[in-house]
């Protein structure tokens with residue numbers, strides 16, 4: 443039987459609508475957590491009425507995560523076996539220590555810190571959770587200062603990034619899976635990445651999609667896949683490479 447949500451999130455996107463509806467004030471409202479204005483209440487009504495209506499509100503809980511809340515950076519401190527698997531693949535497909543590496547959803551920087559210790563020196567991360575970035579800066583001030591760390595929503599950060607700015611992009615989910623399909627996060631990740639995209643995904647998360655098919659539509663083909671990474675895991679490992687002809 444067809445999975446309607448997966449189908450619509452993959453094939454019925456309208457990415458052209460996003461920049462017409464969402465601007466800086468919507469991004470800032472999420473990051474600052476200020477009360478909604480009258481026009482934002484109208485926007486909210488459209489979001490409730492139409493599943494495809496552009497929105498960034500889903501990031502609010504994450505942006506205001508902190509110690510003691512459900513969304514706390516303290517859940518993302520350690521390199522567990524899942525994170526190690528992802529990082530080993532990053533190193534395997536991209537052994538060049540001067541390569542530009544992009545962590546989408548870096549939180550308190552556990553993967554960035556580990557990559558730094560493996561010798562990588564050109565690392566960029568973005569995350570909406572201010573308390574996580576502060577924890578990163580407190581824990582590893584030198585690595586934080588030597589890396590590019592941005593406090594922003596993925597959507598705005600990606601929209602501003604030039605094409606092929608990074609050699610490799612990675613993400614440990616659920617992270618890109620939290621982005622509402624009104625924003626074509628896959629298209630933008632492919633646009634900003636030169637060669638490899640390494641993902642640990644929770645494929646059946648709330649905004650589930652045909653991930654591999656979507657990446658293929660934007661020129662990235664799977665070179666290694668573990669779906670799932672272990673019989674009792676909800677994570678899949680997907681390693682993608684830009685097709686030679688692209």
Ligand SMILES: C[S@@+](CC[C@H](N)C(=O)[O-])C[C@H]1O[C@@H](n2cnc3c(N)ncnc32)[C@H](O)[C@@H]1O
Pocket residue numbers: 500501504505518546547548549550552553568569570571574594595596597613614615616617620621
């Ligand atoms: C489940 S956590 C995973 C964190 C990190 N990838 C790790 O494994 O250590 C999801 C992360 O995505 C961030 N996030 C979710 N939606 C976001 C958005 N639209 N823009 C920026 N950050 C977002 C959250 O703040 C959080 O740090």
